[in-house]
Amino acid sequence: MKTVALFGATGSIGGSALDVIARHGDRFRVGALSANHNVDALAELCARHDPDLAVITDPTLEGALAAALRSRGLKTRMAAGDGALEHAARDSGTDIVIAAIVGAAGLRSTLGAARAGKRLLLANKESAVMAGPLLRGALAQGGGELIPIDSEHNALFQCLPSRHDASAMRGVRKLWLTASGGPFRGRTRAQLEHITPDQACAHPNWRMGRKISVDSATLMNKGLEVIEAQVLFGMDADAIEVVVHPQSVVHSLVEYADGSFLAQLGQPDMRTAIAHALAWPERIEAGVAALDPRTLSLQFESPDADTFRCLTLARHALGAGGDSPALLNAANEVAVAAFLEGALPFLGIPEVIEAVLNELPPEPVVDVGTLLERDLTARRAAQRMIREKVKRQP
Numbered sequence: 001m002k003t004v005a006l007f008g009a010t011g012s013i014g015g016s017a018l019d020v021i022a023r024h025g026d027r028f029r030v031g032a033l034s035a036n037h038n039v040d041a042l043a044e045l046c047a048r049h050d051p052d053l054a055v056i057t058d059p060t061l062e063g064a065l066a067a068a069l070r071s072r073g074l075k076t077r078m079a080a081g082d083g084a085l086e087h088a089a090r091d092s093g094t095d096i097v098i099a100a101i102v103g104a105a106g107l108r109s110t111l112g113a114a115r116a117g118k119r120l121l122l123a124n125k126e127s128a129v130m131a132g133p134l135l136r137g138a139l140a141q142g143g144g145e146l147i148p149i150d151s152e153h154n155a156l157f158q159c160l161p162s163r164h165d166a167s168a169m170r171g172v173r174k175l176w177l178t179a180s181g182g183p184f185r186g187r188t189r190a191q192l193e194h195i196t197p198d199q200a201c202a203h204p205n206w207r208m209g210r211k212i213s214v215d216s217a218t219l220m221n222k223g224l225e226v227i228e229a230q231v232l233f234g235m236d237a238d239a240i241e242v243v244v245h246p247q248s249v250v251h252s253l254v255e256y257a258d259g260s261f262l263a264q265l266g267q268p269d270m271r272t273a274i275a276h277a278l279a280w281p282e283r284i285e286a287g288v289a290a291l292d293p294r295t296l297s298l299q300f301e302s303p304d305a306d307t308f309r310c311l312t313l314a315r316h317a318l319g320a321g322g323d324s325p326a327l328l329n330a331a332n333e334v335a336v337a338a339f340l341e342g343a344l345p346f347l348g349i350p351e352v353i354e355a356v357l358n359e360l361p362p363e364p365v366v367d368v369g370t371l372l373e374r375d376l377t378a379r380r381a382a383q384r385m386i387r388e389k390v391k392r393q394p
Contacts, residue, residue: 001026001027001028001029002027002028002029002095002096002278003028003029003030003031003093003094003095003096004017004021004028004029004030004031004094004095004096004097004098004278005031005032005033005034005088005089005091005094005096005097005098005113006018006030006032006033006034006098006100007032007034007055007085007088007089007097007098007099007100007101007106007109008034008035008036008098008099008100008101008102008106008123008124009033009034009035009042009045009100010035010038010041010042010045011100011101011102011209012209012270013098013100013123013149013270013274014033014098014100016269016270016271016274017098017100017121017274018030018045018048018049019271019287020271020274020275020278020284020286020287021049021278022049023284023285023286023287024278024279024284024285027279027284028096028278030049030050030051031051031052031053031091031093031094032051032052032053032054032055032088032091032094033045033046033049033051033053033054033055034054034055034056034057034085034088034101035055035056035057036056036057036058036101036105037056037057037058037061039056039061039064039065039068040068042054042056042065042068043065043068043069043071043072043074044072046069046072046074046076047072047074050076051076052076052077052093053076053077053078053079053088053091054069054076054077054078054079055078055079055080055084055085055088056078056079056080057080057081057082057084057085057101057105058080059080059081061080062078062080065078065080066078082105082108082109085108085109086108086109086112087112088109089109089110089112089113089116089118090112090113090115090116094118095118095119096118096119096120096121096278097109097110097113097118097119097120097121098121098123098149098274099113099120099121099122099123099124099127100123100124101124102124102126102209102211102212103124103126103211103329103333104126104130104326104329104330104333104372104375106124106126106127107124107126107127107130107131107368107371107372108368110122110124110127110135111127111131111134111135111138111368113144114135114138114139114141114142114144114146115138115141115142116142116144117142117143117144118142118144119144119145119147120139120144120145120146120147121147121148121149121274121277121278122146122147122148122149122150122153123148123149123150125150125153125224125225125228126224126329128227128228128231128232129224129227129228129231129325129326129328129329130323130325130326130329130371130375131326131365131368131371132227132230132231132325132365133365134365134367134368134371135231136231146232147276147277147280148228148232148273148277149270149273149274149277150225150228150273151251151252151268151270151272151273152177152178152225152229152251152252153225153228153229153232153252154251154264154273154276154277155250155251155252155253155263155264155273156175156177156229156232156233156252156254158264158276159252159253159254159262159263159264160172160233160254164233164234166234169233169234169235170257171256171257171258172235172239172254172255172256172257173239173255173256173257174235174239174240174241174254174255175229175233175235175239175240175241175252175253175254175255176241176242176243176252176253176254176255176261177222177225177226177229177240177241177242177243177252178242178243178244178245178248178250178251178252178253178300179216179219179221179222179242179243179244179245179303180203180216180244180245180246180248180268181244181245181246181303182203182216182217182218182219183199183200183202183203183216183217184200184217184308185244185246186304187307188307189306189307189347192307192346192347193345193346193347194345195217195345195346195347197210197214197339197340197342200213200214200217200218200339200346201213201214201217203216203217210340211333211336211337211340214336214339214340214349215310215332215336217346218308218310218336218346218349218350219303219305219308219310219311220310220311220313220314220332220336220349220353222242222303222311222314223310223311223312223313223314223315223328224314224329226240226242226311226314226315226318227314227317227318227325230318237315237318237319242303242311243300243301243302243303244300244301244302244303245298245299245300246299247296247297247298247299248268249265249266249267249268249291249296249298250263250264250265250298251263251264251265251266251273252264265291266288266291267288267289267291269286269288271286271287271288272286272288274286275288309350309354310332310349310350310353313328313350313353313354313357314328316357317357320357320362321362322362322363322364322365323362323363323364323365323371323374324357324362326365326371326374326375326378327356327357327360327362327374327375327378328353328356328357329375330356330374330375330376330378330379330382331352331353331356331357331378331379331381331382332349332353333379334352334378334379334382334383334386335348335349335352335353335382335386336349338352338386343386343390344386344389344390348386348389351389352382352385352386352389353382355381355385356378356381356382356385359381360374360377360378360381
């Protein structure tokens, strides 16, 4: 029996993870659940899955969570704040940590789980993007294992050699990340002038939260995944390709030196990757319908990097090195939030990100504290630029 801590339990990945865990009650139990501010949803999940601990990361909601748990007659222990989340990640009774918090907020708990030697199921790509050197160091220190549960990186994990050391990886020529193309595939920049948040969040294949849905629409999601793939698998940036695959059936491919390609195929359902990572190296049922290969018609094309400039900006940040990926991520989070609030047009997202990267030259990644200070500096710069853009509007 493995005990699982799930951070970001009320999001779409959290829901998928809990579904898989519930299907295998003889193998997994929920030890801890966390949410940022959705008190009622977290309390309902506690009633359903009976964890030992519930963490609300917004400390101002500690009393509200306590009341919600009492009103349901639950004896679940509770804690509040980022420190409580990091402590839960290191808890000796936890075997597996699922890092599904969106954005920079998941950084400290992810690093804490890595240092504590847990099996870390990583959906929080921002931890790898912001703090790749720190994450690698934490994993080496703790001796745990990281299995990505982003569908693309999990597919790469499955198709790569079982060892990711330099000797085994010498036979790998390229990593190919697939992208659906999002809801605006094939559109021109002129056609993207008046895109609304609801349009950007209407993904054709995947059910995701609003922030990651916008990232998919701008192709920033794929840019962050290029950076994450470099961190996780150690490949040179020019050996990581992105290819648009509208059907979202092939989740990634690995090209080998002998000309072979290995690909992982499946339904566009996060439960497949989660089930794989929970039970690895075994395979368990995930509740996902099987593909019928007789019905498949697969299409691949190059991404339109001129129209969707976020992919190019991410590659530039990776090439710049240092904390440039962290600055990119921070600026993107602020710009996407402004777009969702109606304060920034869709095409303004890459404009703000580029301006922040031009203003803030990269610095070395030294420690979490310094990194978070730089993250805050980039956020403030992005917010200032958005205010200036709003003032200039007629």
